[in-house]
Amino acid sequence: MSGLRTFLRDNGLTLVFGLLFLGALVGQALTGHAVAIEEQVEHGFDPITLGQYLTSSEFAVDVAENWQSEYLQFYLYIVATIWLVQRGSPESKPPSEIGRESDEKQLLGAHTKRESPRWAKAGGWRTALFSRSLGLTMLALFLTSWAAQYIAGRSAYNAEQLAAFEDAVSWGEYLVSSDFWNRTLQNWQSEFLAIASMAILSVYLRQRGSPESKPVGAPHAVTEESG
Structure with a gap:
């Protein structure tokens, strides 16, 4: 078994849940940004950018x-x-x-x-x-x-x-x-x-x-x- 395959096997639990975490965080950022835009437009403000929302x-x-x-x-x-x-x-x-x-x-x-x-x-x-x-x-x-x-x-x-x-x-x-x-x-x-x-x-x-x-x-x- 190659070194990379061994590393992936031995650290699979951390790696998979780390990727799931990143995916969920990106999803939260995108959906939260969409909600923020809706609220801004509803109150008559200019839509917030993704960068502004993330910060x-x-x-x-x-x-x-x-x-x-x-x-x-x-x-x-x-x-x-x-x-x-x-x-x-x-x-x-x-x-x-x-x-x-x-x-x-x-x-x-x-x-x-x-x-x-x-x-x-x-x-x-x-x-x-x-x-x-x-x-x-x-x-x-x-x-x-x-x-x-x-x-x-x-x-x-x-x-x-x-x-x-x-x-x-x-x-x-x-x-x-x-x-x-x-x-x-x-x-x-x-x-x-x-x-x-x-x-x-x-x-x-x-x-x-x-x-x-x-x-x-x-x-x-x-x-x-x-x-």
Whole structure:
């Protein structure tokens, strides 16, 4: 198998979903631009160009509010599954392994392997940081995208206020506004529902060949077994 084919096979999941992301983002940009043109013409303004729309706060807030909720979902799920379990779900650890687990289980200290990541073998603050790096990165991405939603959302909201000949709102006023929290919570609730649904449905339903599912013939009560 050639090097390129091997690379595509070994990274297929990331590459396919990366392309799907780009396709959906382009589709959102084009359809959002079409909606923006309709609104501009309806109010008697000149149609906005695609470049103007892509650099507008309206487009930025629509993108950021989706990103922040996704990264929040992953962060909470990564951290929550350390301490919370769902008996029978392949998404959960067995109840007997609740917690941060032993060094032996985590391949740390005397249990590291020759191929273990360098920071896993380093000890001290580097191993401590590396052992939390996935959750911390997801948290940072969530906070960054949420801040982007807040900044772009205020700008878009104030543009609407000024167009209606009303006063613009301050940073503090927008932080406690219904617009900001409506944008935020409408995404959060869908992510929380998706996590809960996946956790419980994977106990009783199967998808042959998927690591997100137990083997088809596995008992419902079996936990942390994928097929």
